[in-house]
Amino acid sequence: MPSTYNKDKPWDTPDIDKWKIETFKPEDNASGSPFLEESSFMTLFPKYREEYLRQIWGDVTKALNKHQIACTLDLIEGSMTVKTTRKTFDPAAILNARDLIKLLARSVPFPQAVKILDDDTACEIIKIGNIVPSKERFIKRRQRLIGPNGNTLKALELLTECYMLVQGNTVAVMGPHKGLKLLRRVIEDCMKNIHPIYHIKELMVKRELAKRPELAEEDWSRFLPNFKKRNVARKKPKKVTEKKVYTPFPPTQTPRKVDLQIESGEYFLGKKEKKVKELQEKKQKQDEMKEIKQQERSKDYVAPEEEVRENKLLAKKSKKDKKRKSDDEHGDSKKKRTKD
Template identity: 75%
Template sequence: MPSTYKKDKPWDTDDIDKWKEEAFTPDQNAGGTFSEESSFATLFPKYREIYLKQSWPMITRVLEKHGIACTLDLVEGSMTVKTTRKTFDPAAILNARDLIKLLARSVPSPQAVKIMEDGVACDVIKIRGLVRNKERFVKRRQRILGPNGSTLKALELLTQTYILVQGNTVSVMGAYKSLKEVRRVIEDCMANIHPIYHIKELMIKRELAKDPELKNENWDRFLPHFKKRNLSKRRKPFKVVDKAKKVYTPFPPEREKSKVDLQIESGEFFLNKQAKERAGRERREENMRAKMEERRKRREEAFVAPGEGGAGEVKAKKRRKEPKADGEEAG
């Protein structure tokens, strides 16, 4: 029998994407309705209540297309999704679970409903437990945003994802490969590696992917390798101790005397209550007398008579003025 694999295939052209996954339709669900009901619920914060109440009709319409029922409980503060007899796609309930999770993390409704599309996934990264100190955590979380949100915008453009930094979590939506890249950038940022290094690396990868010759080669020689340098180490200590002058002694330094030890040495410790009060009163009076004497001396300094040289200078000035006055009268 002649071989047929070398025959021309006019239907097989280069513009066909052989890896494309077709959308799942109700006709492909050969099993029929599900035997059991699956449901997921999540809580949402109080400040999201008004927004969710306004956008819930739109969310209900989107989920109805996939046969998913949803409930908003404002009393309990929870959202619930569950399968119905109209549900035909088994993965729809998992996408609906991710949808309510994103809505609880302050993702806008028009953006959150895109999770129901094929090829779109989400990842909620918990960043609070990665840094112990709160002030350090706030600084490193701000690095993800950058000045006026420029760093976050650059990450979104390079990875083709949607990123929202809210509280103690970072919500990411996009393709699976892009989610891994963004998670690596976020975790490294919390480990004190600035996102600008990853942005530079992603930009180089983006340009290399456009080159058909380098598309399938190893890119390690093109990627930057940043050395970790700790600049906080001092080459010279603040206080240099000359060990040659210091004599070594095996005995520890003498312990400083406490307040009780000093009272025992002076004998004040053994006095009774009245004697202690009398001694304290005498001490205060003695200090008061010393201060009064010091103030008296300071006041008397203003009444000290000037020396003889000062009086002679005043008389000389008067004598100089007198001839001038006689001349004026004569004139």
């Protein structure tokens, strides 16, 4: 028998948007009766969020009252709770309310977190604390997601049309499902030492290619940039340990403290003699340290070597005297010659 499943429907016209998510109204609940059981979710929040939550809790209750969901803030226990009421008509509203209190606990501001109550917005809290074992590397790689002056984070938000907040060991992400999938891959690759700039370049190329309808059914791999890993030569360690020659014999046993005392003869000394010896050793050490400190102090009182500067006036006088002496000697020699 031929299938009638793929038959053309008279109401299936091209002007209908099949992907549009319509809002759930009270009329859509066919039974009109309240839910058989009450659903509730609770989440804890850190101490530093207490003051902020106390300020905005009135706005939270107003936003949830539109969907007929009750909420409570317990400051003693440090928790937030949401639950359905007898007037709740949308079964999915409690799940959005659960995501709302989770985002508020993860330091997402209320004006942004309240958008999760819309049906076309989804959220995800990605844990990144357990991916990198070293704390220093984790901090460096987490900082790469933010970038200098938050430029990397802004670029990712613009390209994926999502909101991203890096906080502690988690990253809170909000937006459409397609953007969440891309951001999860970028975040996980960043923690595995692949820089986000590579993904940003790839997303920018894809965004430009999507504007060209002639490339809609073609493979884009030839347009995307290929980043190859390069083995960069690292610095060699300063201390190069030489390989020890293998010997089947075990190393010589280090002597015990008692053996060393027996060799030096200290083991056979009495208590008084031992004390006298200890005092002598202490005195010797003190004298040695005293000499070293005196030498260090005396260095400050040593006069520095000064450059000898010649006095030009004295130098000129000495030259004149030398000339006069030479002239006198020449005159005396001439007189002797004339006499002879």
